[in-house]
Amino acid sequence: MPNFKICCIIKVVGGMVIKDIEYKILNYMIHIDDFLTIKNIAEQLDISERMVRYALDNIEYILKKNNMPELRRKYGLGIKICLTREQLDLIARRESIYKNYLGFSNKNRLILYLLKSHYSRTLLELSDFTGVSKATVSKYLCEVEEYLLEKDIKLVKKRNKGVYLIGKEVAKRRLIYSIVLESYDYSKMQGLLMPKNMDDLMIKNYFYGIDIKYIWEILRKSLLQRKITFSDVAFYNMIINTCIMLKRIQQRFLVDIELEKINYLSETFEYEEAKKYCKDISEKYSVVIPKTEIVWITMHFLGANPVKLLEEDIFSSVSQRTKLMNCTAAMVDAFENEMHIKFNNSDEIVRGLFVHLIPAINRMKYNIFIKNNLKEDIKN
Incomplete structure (x- = not known):
């Protein structure tokens, strides 16, 4: 059986949507400056030729409706498209609440949608969002309930009111981290600077509006200036958690940290480093980063792997x-x-x-988790 997710992602025009697999086909084709047969595409993406044919029918309709370059067909050679990355991104983002959830499974998409909600969501709203029936949504909710409890988050379902999540903001951010990096290989993290596959695109689209390359550079510059070295895993972890912080602030969610912990961590060397780092980010994105968020970043600085021993460390005695x-x-x-x-x-x-x-x-x-593929x- 082909291994891919059949999920409706992006509403483009009218009732038409572009699915994950169609986006994947387009993304593959724009990198190949040549004609491709249906067999070529099927083998490359590990799907059936029949599925490629169905996908191409929908792709043709969407391209035409959006005044994009159409598929070129040549007998005996195959299919080719002259579509730019910018045009593909435009298709992926036009008129859609799904634009940030490309590639995620419906269950994870459902969780991420609830995490960004400030109030309860009805089954009808969740059904419209995921593109599945209310019965299927109910099934998904039952399946993720235990998983959420393991992450210290409670799924609340109230008749005639809807569904919402209860939990500390720190726990919610850990959950986002787990979902975003569920199948991502840290050894290929450079792909975030120039996406090459679906996993890269998933993360880039989820953090849409956040310049990952900029954060990458200011973190690298900050570490070089202060002669601090992180392991690759710790560096990438810092990038992702910075993006999560920014996205949550933009969604009007602030981290909640105990006063005692704030007082203790704000006296550390790492807090001063985090404050300078957050200042650069604050200026770039015109957002106010409160002290609790700086402390949250401090926790991740403390959780990094410095290669050299700093004069000050975690010990109070x-x-x-x-x-x-x-x-x-x-x-x-x-x-x-x-x-x-x-x-x-x-x-x-x-x-x-x-x-x-x-x-x-x-x-x-x-309680900081760092994914390590090794x-x-x-x-x-």
Whole structure:
């Protein structure tokens, strides 16, 4: 069976919509400056030739209605289209509430839609949004209810009122992070700067209006100026969480953090770095980034993996620092004994492991999740 999502995404004209698979076909074709057979397209996208034919019928209609270049057909050669990236993006965004949800499964699309809502949504509204029946929406809601509880978010369903989500903003942002990066490979994160596949497009479209390349550059510049180094995973994590923060502020949702935690974190070195970073973002997007949001970014700075040890770190007392250093040294000793080896540079290894454990402790302390595609490879 072909593996793809048959979901209505983008309302373009009248009752016509462009589906994920049709967008995927167009996106593939605009990168090929040559004629393609239906068989070529089917094999490349791992779908049936019959499905390609059906998709092309709808594509032709949509292109014509939007005054876009039409498909060119040549007997014996196949099909070609002279469509630019800008024209394809225009099709994907015209007159549509679905424009930010291209490629997501209907269940995830439903969750993201509820997350951006300030009030309850009726089954009819959710049905219109997802393009499925109210019965199917009810089924989806039942299926995601337990998943949401695992994320510390409660799905509330009230007769004659509608459906809405209850939970802390921090938990909601973690959920968005999980959904957005559900199937994304961090090793290909450069694709966000110049989307090449559906996963790239999903993230780019969800954060529509947010210049990921700009955030990428100011974060890189900030780290270079302050001689701080993040691992690739931590860097990408920071990019995505910055985008989530901006999107939530634009949707008028602010993070809620305990006063005690705010007071503690605002005294850290990382808070000052986060404040400068947020200032650049605030000026670029003309938004006010309150202190709680700066603290939220601080938590992610603390959860990053610095390669060099900063003079100030998470420890509020010398005894805490000493305790972790002793624990780290004991781990290295235990490894040497188990493997019957002796490191020549054990002190250097202890210091390096100590630095690596600091952000790990912070991630546990502030419940920060970083997706790492290498985790399973390391386990195996």
